Amino acid sequence: MLIDEPVSAETTSTGRPSQISGARGCYQVRRVLEEWQAPGQARFYRLQVITPDGLAIAEVTAPPAPATDSWTLRRVWS
Template identity: 80%
Template sequence: MLIDEPVSAETTPTGRPSQITGPRGRYHVRRVLEEWQAPGQARFYRLQVATPDGPAIAEVIAPHKPGPWTLHQVWP
């Protein structure tokens, strides 16, 4: 499901997301599946998450400059 909503993220000391919270609820990150970043661009994460409806895969974007994270997509 394409979402593209701003969310807040709690991060680990290394900067990886550990929990994502937004209008659709709170997602606990079980593990980071992929992480990539083009030079000078935002960092993208593909995550295995626990949602209120069960496990899912989420794609989030960490801002390059200070600002909100973006929950891009969620797949059940």
């Protein structure tokens, strides 16, 4: 499901998301499946998350450094 909505993210000391929250609820990150970033672009994460309905896959983007407040939840698959 394509979502493309802003979310907030709690991050670990390395900057990886540990929890994402938005209008659709709060998702605890179980593990980071993929992570990449093109030079000067947003960092992309594919995550395994825990939802109220069980495990799901989420794609989120983080803004390029030094910004930290413009996370976007792009997609979620149950």
